[in-house]
Amino acid sequence: MSERKVNPNEVIKYRKKNPCFSGAEIGRHFGISSQRTNIILKEAGVKTTSTKWGKSTICPVCKERKAHQSAICGKCYKDAHNVPLICDQCGKIFIRQQSQVLTAVKNGQTKVFCNNKHKGQYLGETHGFRIHPENRSKFGGNTPKVDQANIIDLFKAGYKQIEISDLTGDKYATVHYTLFKSELGKKENFPKVR
Ligand SMILES: [Zn+2]
Numbered sequence: 336m337s338e339r340k341v342n343p344n345e346v347i348k349y350r351k352k353n354p355c356f357s358g359a360e361i362g363r364h365f366g367i368s369s370q371r372t373n374i375i376l377k378e379a380g381v382k383t384t385s386t387k388w389g390k391s392t393i394c395p396v397c398k399e400r401k402a403h404q405s406a407i408c409g410k411c412y413k414d415a416h417n418v419p420l421i422c423d424q425c426g427k428i429f430i431r432q433q434s435q436v437l438t439a440v441k442n443g444q445t446k447v448f449c450n451n452k453h454k455g456q457y458l459g460e461t462h463g464f465r466i467h468p469e470n471r472s473k474f475g476g477n478t479p480k481v482d483q484a485n486i487i488d489l490f491k492a493g494y495k496q497i498e499i500s501d502l503t504g505d506k507y508a509t510v511h512y513t514l515f516k517s518e519l520g521k522k523e524n525f526p527k528v529r
């Protein structure tokens with residue numbers, strides 16, 4: 336399909352008469368494409384863009400107000416540079432800036448998380464103390480180990496929780512929690528018992 340024949344001088348004259356028209360608008364007037372219009376104008380050294388170009392304060396993407404000089408608004412520009420990812424912990428889709436993702440990949444990161452809490456949960460589950468208890472002393476050295484069997488024995492021996500706390504040096508809450516989590520905690524009368 337060949338395009339209509341058109342006198343370039345007419346196009347140039349029309350452009351000069353209508354500086355605010357876009358290439359597409361001029362093209363439509365002559366029945367030619369905007370690309371062809373631009374080629375004609377460019378060859379003649381005439382401005383191809385409309386004087387209105389970049390001056391609209393409405394973003395063409397979201398139809399919200401934007402800064403005068405930018406082609407699209409800041410939010411849409413940002414959106415274009417955001418990528419959707421799936422959290423490796425909770426499976427939810429979240430949005431992150433492309434540049435951040437690229438940096439993470441460059442740093443050898445293979446997992447992504449929607450927030451630091453989920454990152455922590457994931458690391459805890461895969462590298463945590465439950466799986467590698469030998470690391471506990473390295474990282475949690477100041478947490479004294481609770482002798483749960485001892486607490487349970489003392490409770491069975493008739494000591495009250497507050498007394499066990501005094502005897503073992505564990506916090507009352509720790510004693511209570513230990514007993515509550517033990518088979519004793521499943522008794523209906525616990526923790527009212529003592
Ligand atoms: Zn926008």
Ligand SMILES: [Zn+2]
Nearest residue numbers: 422425449453
């Ligand atoms: Zn998550």
